[in-house]
Amino acid sequence: MEKKIVxxxxxxxxxxxxREAKAVLAxxxxxxxxxxxFTEIDMxxxxxDRYGEPLTDENLQKAKESDAVLLGAVGGNAETSPWYKLAPxxxxxxxxxxxxxxxxxFANLRPAFLYPExxxxxxxxxxQLANGFDLVIVRELTGGLYFGERHTEKVNSVETAVxxxxxxxxxxxxxxxxxxxxxxxxRKSLISVDKANVLDTSRLWRRVMEEVGKxxxxxxxxxxxxxxxxxxxxxxxxxxxxxxTENTFGDILSDEASMVTGSIGMLPSASLNETKLGLYEPSxxxxxxxxxxxxxxxxxxxxxxxxxxxxxxxxxxEARAVESAVAAVLRDGYxxxxxxxxxxxxxxxxxxxxxxxxxx
Amino acid sequence: MEKKIVxxxxxxxxxxxxREAKAVLAxxxxxxxxxxxFTEIDMxxxxxDRYGEPLTDENLQKAKESDAVLLGAVGGNAETSPWYKLAPxxxxxxxxxxxxxxxxxFANLRPAFLYPExxxxxxxxxxQLANGFDLVIVRELTGGLYFGERHTEKVNSVETAVxxxxxxxxxxxxxxxxxxxxxxxxRKSLISVDKANVLDTSRLWRRVMEEVGKxxxxxxxxxxxxxxxxxxxxxxxxxxxxxxTENTFGDILSDEASMVTGSIGMLPSASLNETKLGLYEPSxxxxxxxxxxxxxxxxxxxxxxxxxxxxxxxxxxEARAVESAVAAVLRDGYxxxxxxxxxxxxxxxxxxxxxxxxxx
Ligand SMILES: CC(C)[C@H](C(=O)O)[C@@H](O)C(=O)O
Ligand SMILES: CC(C)[C@H](C(=O)O)[C@@H](O)C(=O)O
Numbered sequence: 001m002e003k004k005i006v007x008x009x010x011x012x013x014x015x016x017x018x019r020e021a022k023a024v025l026a027x028x029x030x031x032x033x034x035x036x037x038f039t040e041i042d043m044x045x046x047x048x049d050r051y052g053e054p055l056t057d058e059n060l061q062k063a064k065e066s067d068a069v070l071l072g073a074v075g076g077n078a079e080t081s082p083w084y085k086l087a088p089x090x091x092x093x094x095x096x097x098x099x100x101x102x103x104x105x106f107a108n109l110r111p112a113f114l115y116p117e118x119x120x121x122x123x124x125x126x127x128q129l130a131n132g133f134d135l136v137i138v139r140e141l142t143g144g145l146y147f148g149e150r151h152t153e154k155v156n157s158v159e160t161a162v163x164x165x166x167x168x169x170x171x172x173x174x175x176x177x178x179x180x181x182x183x184x185x186x187r188k189s190l191i192s193v194d195k196a197n198v199l200d201t202s203r204l205w206r207r208v209m210e211e212v213g214k215x216x217x218x219x220x221x222x223x224x225x226x227x228x229x230x231x232x233x234x235x236x237x238x239x240x241x242x243x244x245t246e247n248t249f250g251d252i253l254s255d256e257a258s259m260v261t262g263s264i265g266m267l268p269s270a271s272l273n274e275t276k277l278g279l280y281e282p283s284x285x286x287x288x289x290x291x292x293x294x295x296x297x298x299x300x301x302x303x304x305x306x307x308x309x310x311x312x313x314x315x316x317x318e319a320r321a322v323e324s325a326v327a328a329v330l331r332d333g334y335x336x337x338x339x340x341x342x343x344x345x346x347x348x349x350x351x352x353x354x355x356x357x358x359x360x
Numbered sequence: 361m362e363k364k365i366v367x368x369x370x371x372x373x374x375x376x377x378x379r380e381a382k383a384v385l386a387x388x389x390x391x392x393x394x395x396x397x398f399t400e401i402d403m404x405x406x407x408x409d410r411y412g413e414p415l416t417d418e419n420l421q422k423a424k425e426s427d428a429v430l431l432g433a434v435g436g437n438a439e440t441s442p443w444y445k446l447a448p449x450x451x452x453x454x455x456x457x458x459x460x461x462x463x464x465x466f467a468n469l470r471p472a473f474l475y476p477e478x479x480x481x482x483x484x485x486x487x488q489l490a491n492g493f494d495l496v497i498v499r500e501l502t503g504g505l506y507f508g509e510r511h512t513e514k515v516n517s518v519e520t521a522v523x524x525x526x527x528x529x530x531x532x533x534x535x536x537x538x539x540x541x542x543x544x545x546x547r548k549s550l551i552s553v554d555k556a557n558v559l560d561t562s563r564l565w566r567r568v569m570e571e572v573g574k575x576x577x578x579x580x581x582x583x584x585x586x587x588x589x590x591x592x593x594x595x596x597x598x599x600x601x602x603x604x605t606e607n608t609f610g611d612i613l614s615d616e617a618s619m620v621t622g623s624i625g626m627l628p629s630a631s632l633n634e635t636k637l638g639l640y641e642p643s644x645x646x647x648x649x650x651x652x653x654x655x656x657x658x659x660x661x662x663x664x665x666x667x668x669x670x671x672x673x674x675x676x677x678e679a680r681a682v683e684s685a686v687a688a689v690l691r692d693g694y695x696x697x698x699x700x701x702x703x704x705x706x707x708x709x710x711x712x713x714x715x716x717x718x719x720x
Binding site for chain 1: 438448451453457483484485487488505506510511512513518519520521522523524525526527528529530535555557558560561563564565586587588590591592593594595608609611612613614615616618619620624
């Protein structure tokens with residue numbers, strides 16, 4: 001197959017990890033007889049430095065015309081970087097929000113699971129993991145507080161800030177369908193997280209989840225309040241299979257779940273729309289402190305490339321080949337510094353990438 | 361001193377745990393020569409059953425006229441209880457929201473810390489606790505999404521739900537002051553949690569925190585994004601002293617922090633306004649499954665009574681006497697079932713209350 005991939009190296013460790021994931025994709029293409037073309041575009045701080053804005057319309061257009069987008073990470077140190085002196089709409093993250101909205105990437109899939117070899121890195125005691133730990137958070141990504149009307153103004157000479165949390169029935173329905181589909185392919189359990197004891201949006205959310213659930217009689221749907229979900233992820237993450245939730249709650253819970261694995265450098269993500277075009281990126285950030293030192297863990301980005309193969313190109317065999325290669329590298333004892341423990345072999349970003357490619 | 365205390369036993373285990381905390385308060389009064397009068401009012405499910413609403417204006421008035429309010433817990437099993445078939449404004453939680461709003465209880469203090477004797481219950485590995493674990497979350501309690509305008513309606517025949525997140529400068533300022541005051545009395549570190557890379561309310565929040573901070577040069581103020589805070593609470597809770605955050609984030613993070621201690625049955629809370637009147641309640645819920653079985657842990661409620669003595673009555677000595685008695689009971693090896701481990705002495709709700717009183 002011929003496919004156009006747009007690469008967004010971004011900031012910090014972004015360029016190094018995307019370089020390794022690109023090499024993996026090129027290797028897959030060769031091995032399986034595909035033709036992948038790669039176009040690099042700027043987004044985030046590097047785009048601000050070059051164009052004065054975090055994502056130009058021209059670069060956005062290239063992403064729109066591609067078959068899939070692979071992103072490293074955007075942003076820098078908010079305390080020290082001049083990017084964070086700019087107006088909010090000009091900061092690095094605004095590029096991310098713009099591409100999500102413009103590509104209509106409403107469904108963010110964030111797996112959180114433990115590789116047996118890395119279980120020791122989990123901050124939880126082994127007792128808490130008696131039920132295992134392999135979940136996916138399906139986060140709504142283009143609605144809610146992130147994209148509602150907001151303003152700050154004086155009301156009767158009192159400075160007042162307002163953000164608006166809006167959800168419509170069709171917005172909830174389409175994310176519900178993605179979540180039920182994901183659950184159907186997994187352990188058939190879906191927990192919808194909301195704050196229905198307070199929010200109108202959550203009550204509509206719950207109602208639509210129930211309605212869509214009627215089309216998926218094999219999936220067990222239940223509801224959990226977000227404060228309780230934040231507790232349960234620490235207490236017993238093994239109770240979750242698929243979690244579906246709105247944008248803000250999904251932001252918080254997916255980061256919490258990543259940290260609970262202890263190996264955030266291993267976790268990929270996919271942001272999907274109604275077409276095959278998707279954006280794939282590691283769950284971790286741009287780690288400016290270790291940028292350019294060949295220390296970054298490229299595996300989350302390589303696993304994001306595997307998700308790209310699966311969801312945007314329907315290349316299940318190729319996706320599994322990449323995932324198996326990553327598992328094999330871990331089994332063979334190779335570790336970047338972030339996941340290194342005594343008795344394993346410490347390697348850098350480049351070598352880790354090469355080790356994965358050798359095993360495909 | 362003469363003081364009027366309103367007790368709200370509430371639902372589930374509420375009556376049993378409030379009974380023990382009341383006995384502790386009566387014991388303190390006798391021991392230290394005070395006169396405490398007690399008035400019980402209904403709130404939550406029991407009030408719905410009796411009056412058809414979760415908190416009557418008459419009962420609210422009694423709370424308003426008291427010097428302090430001690431609450432057990434409200435609510436039942438949302439899946440099975442008929443209370444949850446009612447309109448949202450008639451459900452048990454609506455009573456809680458009403459009393460918070462009507463008493464102006466804008467500052468919710470939720471400590472989360474480890475008793476040395478209970479450290480084994482913490483779901484985290486000992487390595488994650490190298491920096492200790494003793495923090496207070498100061499949650500804004502009468503603003504934000506909880507009390508903003510909300511509605512659900514058809515817009516161009518599309519069902520649309522809206523919740524509004526509003527904060528004004530004075531609302532942020534008064535909670536900032538409470539948080540800086542708390543930090544001044546502790547380790548002088550304040551972390552303000554927001555989502556300033558997305559929300560206007562968070563940007564105003566950050567600005568006001570900075571401004572108020574100028575009056576507290578001894579306190580080190582820093583800012584953390586809420587997704588990162590959810591991670592850091594799992595990874596390294598010892599880095600936090602005082603956390604201040606808005607209503608929704610505070611709900612999620614304070615429950616997460618409680619669970620990270622592993623002993624949610626031990627954690628008190630205080631909800632304060634600009635006067636001395638406050639509402640005190642355990643951080644845990646109404647646990648309907650174990651109600652009436654003499655199994656509930658009354659210590660969080662007893663420790664809430666200690667906070668009541670401290671914040672509403674300025675009785676620091678008395679508050680410490682209660683806290684020391686609780687610590688002594690733990691040291692002596694007594695445990696309710698929720699915190700029981702091999703080699704300790706299992707006791708029921710009543711006996712635990714008596715053991716605390718003996719040690720005051
Ligand atoms: C950078 C920020 C706007 C973004 C978000 O909150 O969505 C990030 O935290 C994420 O989760 O991808
Ligand atoms: C019952 C509910 C409305 C309440 C809240 O979210 O404030 C509870 O979770 C709490 O934290 O006290």
